[in-house]
Amino acid sequence: MASVTLKNLNKTYPNGFISVKNVSLEIGDGEFVTFHGPSGCGKSTILRMIGGLEDITTGEIYLEKELLNDILPRDRSLAMAFQNYVLYSHFNVYDNMALGLRLRNLPRGVIDTRVKIAADFFGISGIIDKKIRSISESEKQKVALGRAIVCHPKVLLVDEDFARQNEQRRQEMIADIKKINKDLGITVLYVTNNYDEAITLGTKIVFMKEGEITEVRQ
Template identity: 90%
Template sequence: MASVTLKNLNKTYPNGFISVKNVSLHIDDGEFVTFHGPSGCGKSAILRMIGGLEDITTGEIYLGSDLLNDILPRDRSLAMAFQNYVLYDHFNVYDNMALGLRLRNLPRGVIDSRVKTAAEFFGISNVLERKIRSISEAQKQKVALGRAVVCRPKVLLVDEDFARQNEHRRQEMITDIKKINKELGITVLYVTNNYDEAITLGTKIVFMKDGEITEVRQ
C-alpha cells in the first residue's frame, strides 16, 4: 500500500523556530494531495520530512504499515522532485535516468526497458543519447521526473519550485505529474502557494497556517 500517515508530527529547528506543530494526516493510496498555505507555514518541511531530507523532531511517518522515521532516504519507496534536481552534465540523458537503477544493481535488460519506457512516457525518446548540457530546461525537468519514475516509487513528492517559476514550464510539469498520478497510479503530494492550483489539482487539499493544518478539503 502507498498510503502515507503522519502522526503528531513536529519540527523545531535549532534556533527555536517551530515549523510544524502536531500534524496528523492520512493520505490514501493513489491520491493527489495538494498542500497549500503561505511561505513558512510548514508545508515544504512536511514533504522534506517524509522524504528524509529533514529530521523529525517528534512524531511518526508511515508509508503503508512501514515506519519511515529511521529509514534512510535512499531506502524509502519515494521519489522527490525538488528545485535542485541534480543532473550530471557529463552524462547523457539515458545515463542520468539509469543511474539510480544501476546503483541498485538491476540487470541491464531491466534498466534498458525501464529507461526507454519512461522516456517514451515523457516524450524524450529523441534525446536519450544527448548530453544534459545540450538539452532544454523543459527537457531537463522531464529527465528528472523520468529518473524518479524508473525507480517505481510508491509516492512522488513535488515542491512547487521544481518548475523554476517559469509559468509555461510549470504547466508542462503539472500535466506530467497528473499523468504520473492517473496512468501510473503513483500517490502524489504537491506543495503550492497558488490557491487556484491547489483546489483544481488535488483530490484532497490540505490548508496550512503557522505550522498547523487548518482544513482538509476533499
C-alpha cells in the first residue's frame, strides 16, 4: 500500500507568512490526486513538505504508517518531478537514469535492467546512449521521469511547472504520468492552476485557497 496521510499540517515562514493552514487529508493507495488553486494557495508547498524539501512547522506526514517528518528526502520512498530537475549534460541518457541507483549501490545487473525497462516504458530506448545536450527538451523530460521511476517509488510528486509551460510538453507529461499511475500503480500527487485540467485528470481533486482545503471532490 502507498497511502499518504496529512495530519494538521501547517507551514509558517520566518517572515510570518502562513502558507499552509491546518491541512488534513487522506490519500489512498494508487490514487491520482490533483491539487488545484490559485498561485500562492499552498498547494506546491504541501508537495514540497511531503518530499522533504520544505520543513514542517507543525503537523505530521505519513507514508503508509511511516512518519516522514524527520526522514531525509533521499530516504523517502518518493520521487519528485519539479521544474528544476537536474540532468547532467556530460552524461548520456543511460547514466543520468542510472545515477540514483548507483548512489544506492545496487548491483550492476539490477541497474541495467531497471534503466532499460524504464527507457522502453517511455519510448526512449533509441536515445539511451546519446548525451543529454544532444536530445530534445521533450526527451529530457522523459529522461527525468525515467530517472524517477527506476528507484521504484511508492508515490510520484509532480508540480505543473515540470513541463516548463510548453503546451506540447505539458500534454506529453500528463500522458506519461497517467501511464505511470495506471500501468505501474504508483500514487500520483499533481499540482495545477488549470481548473479544466484538474477536473479531468485526478481520481480525487483537492481545492485550495489561502493555505486551506476548501473542498475535496471524488
